[in-house]
Amino acid sequence: MPEWKTSPVIGMFAVVVMIACIVVAVILLQPKKTPTLLMCEKCNTQFEMELARNVQFPIACPKCQAKTAFPAKKVQCLKCGWTGVIIERAVELKPLTPDEQAKLTDEQRLARQKGAEGVVCPKCGSGEIKTILGEGK
Ligand SMILES: [Zn+2]
Numbered sequence: 001m002p003e004w005k006t007s008p009v010i011g012m013f014a015v016v017v018m019i020a021c022i023v024v025a026v027i028l029l030q031p032k033k034t035p036t037l038l039m040c041e042k043c044n045t046q047f048e049m050e051l052a053r054n055v056q057f058p059i060a061c062p063k064c065q066a067k068t069a070f071p072a073k074k075v076q077c078l079k080c081g082w083t084g085v086i087i088e089r090a091v092e093l094k095p096l097t098p099d100e101q102a103k104l105t106d107e108q109r110l111a112r113q114k115g116a117e118g119v120v121c122p123k124c125g126s127g128e129i130k131t132i133l134g135e136g137k
């Protein structure tokens with residue numbers, strides 16, 4: 001029965017099939033790159049970049065070289081009409097210590113809550129914001 005193990009033809013065939021499988025797997029597993037709108041938190045530069053889906057933020061800013069670029073989206077404030085590009089706050093928000101949290105004013109706390117859900121208008125602080133353009137446009 002174990003004749004196939006010694007047959008060089010079948011053995012070669014098995015190796016070829018294995019290599020083909022690996023090649024296909026590598027192609028399928030390659031992360032798709034999608035153009036993403038980004039904004040640098042430090043210098044406010046907006047730029048578009050082809051990013052792999054599994055990229056870790058923040059990434060390096062092409063202008064100031066600092067690792068402070070986050071995904072951004074073009075938004076319009078439904079309250080005051082402001083339009084612009086805004087960093088997706090949910091990514092940017094850092095967890096606060098209970099001490100820091102206690103120092104927040106109600107307004108700041110509300111802004112953080114809104115921020116955690118999505119984005120707030122930098123002009124009037126309203127959370128009623130409509131995305132015009134952004135990721136997955
Ligand atoms: Zn920058």
Ligand SMILES: [Zn+2]
Nearest residue numbers: 077080121124
């Ligand atoms: Zn506004």
